[in-house]
Amino acid sequence: MAKHDPDLNLIFQALSDPTRRNMLAMLGQGAQPVTVLAKPSGMALPTVMRHLSVLEDAGLISSEKTGRVRMCRAKPETLAAVDDWLAQQKALWEGRLDRLEEYAMKLMEAERGTGPEA
Amino acid sequence: MAKHDPDLNLIFQALSDPTRRNMLAMLGQGAQPVTVLAKPSGMALPTVMRHLSVLEDAGLISSEKTGRVRMCRAKPETLAAVDDWLAQQKALWEGRLDRLEEYAMKLMEAERGTGPEA
Numbered sequence: 001m002a003k004h005d006p007d008l009n010l011i012f013q014a015l016s017d018p019t020r021r022n023m024l025a026m027l028g029q030g031a032q033p034v035t036v037l038a039k040p041s042g043m044a045l046p047t048v049m050r051h052l053s054v055l056e057d058a059g060l061i062s063s064e065k066t067g068r069v070r071m072c073r074a075k076p077e078t079l080a081a082v083d084d085w086l087a088q089q090k091a092l093w094e095g096r097l098d099r100l101e102e103y104a105m106k107l108m109e110a111e112r113g114t115g116p117e118a
Numbered sequence: 119m120a121k122h123d124p125d126l127n128l129i130f131q132a133l134s135d136p137t138r139r140n141m142l143a144m145l146g147q148g149a150q151p152v153t154v155l156a157k158p159s160g161m162a163l164p165t166v167m168r169h170l171s172v173l174e175d176a177g178l179i180s181s182e183k184t185g186r187v188r189m190c191r192a193k194p195e196t197l198a199a200v201d202d203w204l205a206q207q208k209a210l211w212e213g214r215l216d217r218l219e220e221y222a223m224k225l226m227e228a229e230r231g232t233g234p235e236a
Contacts, residue, residue, distance in 0.1 A: 012133040028210030086197060088143070093192070
């Protein structure tokens with residue numbers, strides 16, 4: 001369903017902030033309550049909640065409230081979309097290098113064919 | 119030099135726009151003049167220049183003006199910073215899975231030690 005498709009615009013936007021990348025790194029080590037995630041930044045809770053909401057909208061984390069505690073979890077499968085995009089870029093780049101190599105080989109062969117020994 | 123250090127904030131911000139990702143994909147196939155990069159989007163030249171400037175500030179492309187033509191080139195080495203960041207995230211995640219496995223093994227061993235056969 002479209003709602004669950006990873007959206008690279010939202011993902012890259014979410015990753016463009018160091019506080020949010022720190023939060024993701026903390027969650028990489030396991031689920032954490034919002035209060036723990038808030039500690040290193042020293043930010044006010046509403047600011048922290050705003051950052052977490054950007055990460056959640058991008059599908060990079062999920063959160064669940066039990067009683068008065070909101071637990072956050074990383075969704076590493078969403079980062080696979082970034083991995084796929086990078087792989088596509090590399091394929092374009094390497095395809096280009098292959099074509100350059102092919103061209104260089106043709107030039108060398110042509111040169112050999114018309115060289116002084118020919 | 120700090121000026122040339124890849125800045126993940128700028129890189130992810132630059133990648134959060136589909137027009138800029140399309141431009142990068144076009145440049146993955148080789149250097150292009152600004153006018154060619156402008157074509158698929160149908161955007162006005164000042165808008166295109168603004169997008170290219172965001173990509174250049176992030177170190178994702180370089181550009182050079184010769185006469186009236188500005189040529190743009192991809193700098194794929196900058197994407198390596200994104201690759202490194204992803205690898206760090208995966209390491210955190212996998213380290214966590216390893217610790218979970220270790221914990222599960224210990225639980226199983228403890229259970230075996232105190233099981234009905236013991």
